[in-house]
Amino acid sequence: MDEGKRELVGTIWKSTGSWYEVQTPDGIVLSKMRGRFRLTHQRETNPIAVGDVVTLQMVGDGTGVITGLHERRNKLVRRAAGRRVGFEHVLVANVDFAWIVQSVLMPKLNPGFIDRFLVMAEVYEIPAGLIVNKTDLLDKIIREAVEHWCKLYEKIGYPVLRTSALSGDGVDELRSGLVDQITVLAGPSGVGKSSLLNRVEPSLSLRTGDVSEKTKKGTHVTTNAAFYRLTDGGVVIDTPGLREFGIIDLDPAQLSHYFVEFVPFLNDCKYPNCTHDHEPECAVVDAVDRGEITEERWASYLNILQSLRMGDKDVGR
Ligand code: GDP
Ligand code: ZN
DSSP: OOGGGOEEEEEEEEEETTEEEEEETTEEEEEEEOTHHHHHOTTBSOSSOBTOEEEEEEOTTSOEEEEEEOOOSOEEEEEOSTTOTTOEEEEEESOSEEEEEEESTTTTOOHHHHHHHHHHHHHTTOOEEEEEEOGGGOOHHHHHHHHHHHHHHHHHTOOEEEOOTTTOTTHHHHHHHHTTSEEEEEOOTTSSHHHHHHHHOGGGOOOOOOHHHHHHHGGGOOOOOEEEEOTTSOEEEEOGGGGSEEOTTOOGGGGGGGSGGGGGGGGGSSSTTOOSSSOSSOHHHHHHHTTSSOHHHHHHHHHHHHHHHTTOOEEOO
């Protein structure tokens, strides 16, 4: 058989500079991308991302050349760094689920981050949920505050996991949710993502650390995502770049569609272009008054609306 013509289909596992590790039925094949990709995907700084399904041709030395990119089910992107306005950096493609990871303390729960991330997940049609980690640190007072937020998101319909990487609480539940799918863990540094992954899969031995130490080191972190394969048959993607993401190209007028609990009311506002801000006879505001939409989520909506209007797309901090 002519090795030079053999084609394989695989998933991008890792990207390191100009080389890609592609998971194929024959195992991992180190591959390069064919030059024309750079020309055909001009709005993306990285035409091929972790999670992409590609076709490659084997060359004689056992490496591959990527010749085709399969259509993406979905993707997570962030605005490319630097001055290249309008360019996007694809963090991962073909994601089955995204967990937003927060901790109860150190750092404390950040609903602003959660809501911005949920909007992003809705925009890209990625099912999402919330992990609240470090439950071992809860005392009575914080517990009530944290439960308030957990119940709020559960009521909207997002799954919420309460975990402790320290005590192991909720870790079995997390592990069983990761089986046989591509999951993204997103959250600020220090919430315990690495610790949780180590609990789920001790062989990963990821470095965990002091929050301040990590923040210092994090200044120049790479935005490349890393894939971790689990023994139970799932893949977890840890994406440092998701600490600060932008809601790219979102028209402020569309924002309310991505607050899922607002959707049933959107057709009942008096004005079809209602922004649910100051307009009279707004069905969203009426729903807030009746307690069917929470004040918290409405305030969060207005906050994001404002930042989109100001053209400030660097959000989520
Ligand atoms: P990451 O930056 O999100 O990957 O966070 P790490 O896993 O590195 O954890 C940051 C810090 O929080 C470390 O000092 C961990 O030991 C600590 N930590 C992680 N999970 C827990 C937890 O469930 N409870 C407590 N008390 N500390 C935790
Ligand atoms: Zn309205």
